Amino acid sequence: MFTILWDGQMEKVSEIMDKKLVAISHDASLKSALKLAKTAGVGMLPILDGDRLVGMVGTDDIQHYISKDPGRGEESVDTLSKAPVFLEANETRQSAMAKIIKNGLSRMPVVESRSTMRCLGTVNSTDLLKASADDQSEQAK
16 A cells, blocks of 8 residues: 655645536436537546436446447436445545545546535546655655
8 A cells, every 4th residue: 555645644635636527417318428528538427416426427338328229318317327436525645546446447526525425526546646746746855
């Protein structure tokens, strides 16, 4: 296991997350989700009901589903929704990296807490690596 430190304390996910959330409403169509994901350049979209995280959908899953029948795609994203894998805002970067690796994801939604599931943003593996590299640069000074 690795340790990521900043001034002797573990930095929280909320300090490095991207607050520009690219997500889709639970009642949006699969086609609109695919279009949004492609436009934003992401492979996974958090599914929200208001501001609450209720699921996730991947572009590969949508494309595979639609390819079976070109008439498909108007169904709600709930059709392919998976249980959300997420980070809590107060988790450490170390914990975030471990979850991203364990789940084979490159990006994960960040929620306020497990009890509220209020989606605040996302963290990707590049954000975590950059923060770690920045730490090492600071420590080398």
